[in-house]
Amino acid sequence: MRLNSLNESNVDGWWVDFIEAELDPSILEDVRWLLKHSPSDRETVREFQELRQALADCDWGEPYWREEDWKRLHDKIVLNVWKTADSAESQSSAQV
Amino acid sequence: MKTDQELVEEVRKGGRAAFSELVCRHQKTMLRLALRVTRDLPQAEDVVQESFLKAYEKIDLFAGRSSFRSWLYQITLNTARNRLRGAGRETLGLETENLAVKEKAEAGLIKNDLQRFIEGQVEMLPERQKIALTMRIFDDLSFKEIAEVMGCPYDTAKANYRHALLKLRERVLSDSFIRQEGSLGNLLQEVE
Numbered sequence: 002m003r004l005n006s007l008n009e010s011n012v013d014g015w016w017v018d019f020i021e022a023e024l025d026p027s028i029l030e031d032v033r034w035l036l037k038h039s040p041s042d043r044e045t046v047r048e049f050q051e052l053r054q055a056l057a058d059c060d061w062g063e064p065y066w067r068e069e070d071w072k073r074l075h076d077k078i079v080l081n082v083w084k085t086a087d088s089a090e091s092q093s094s095a096q097v
Numbered sequence: 098m099k100t101d102q103e104l105v106e107e108v109r110k111g112g113r114a115a116f117s118e119l120v121c122r123h124q125k126t127m128l129r130l131a132l133r134v135t136r137d138l139p140q141a142e143d144v145v146q147e148s149f150l151k152a153y154e155k156i157d158l159f160a161g162r163s164s165f166r167s168w169l170y171q172i173t174l175n176t177a178r179n180r181l182r183g184a185g186r187e188t189l190g191l192e193t194e195n196l197a198v199k200e201k202a203e204a205g206l207i208k209n210d211l212q213r214f215i216e217g218q219v220e221m222l223p224e225r226q227k228i229a230l231t232m233r234i235f236d237d238l239s240f241k242e243i244a245e246v247m248g249c250p251y252d253t254a255k256a257n258y259r260h261a262l263l264k265l266r267e268r269v270l271s272d273s274f275i276r277q278e279g280s281l282g283n284l285l286q287e288v289e
Contacts, residue, residue: 013266017259021233023240052266056219056234059212064128064138071124074142078120078149083113085150 016046020053101165108156120149123166126236127173133231134177144180148173167242174228174246218268222261229257230265 015032018024024032035042107115127148131141151172159168219227228247232238244254
């Protein structure tokens, strides 16, 4: 079986691809077979899934904002763009 | 609902409402990204503001080969990096990074030990791995989009993500506290 010829780190990379649904289709059957027959590999996949979930739950870098905070940022961005656009437009009209 | 591409076409014809809608759709993701790079909320807001302005000014250059989101992401990432470069802190050293995590934790954010540990480990990843990981997990970008933002081949984007996750698993499993608990899942359930 193809799996036997690969080293452990390659196989770990497969598990990452597997949980991301990015596994090469040509080896999908081998991987499914391995998961069916190997409790330790099933445990490894579970660990990767748990780690991914823990990362997603971290809220890392997420500001704790209310809707009005987002509206304030939106309005600031849009007003800045219109102001710059209008100023560029009036400058080019003046040159004409 | 209109697609981003349709809104971009309207912006090109002068449609201001369309641009306002694009800001609505993408400001949260861009602020998260800017915050991850600058680690400073007011500075991150400035980065997002500047990035949307650049996007508006260069909208005619957007060819549509990539998604609008990944194009905007690229602009925001470059703007944030340039700002750090200007401030003389292009890359944060390990000590600074740990300090940043500690300060954030002490600022009153309610986080459990495991989450703080994981966040700290993410901070210590090489930049490209960290970017690939955060774009995939926090912003739900596809590997194609990540590759577009990072300006690298699809397989490289995927490899960066894969290396990041492998490294994090290794570090988490080697942490004695987590090892004692037997499983990351058990620990998370206990924390909840």
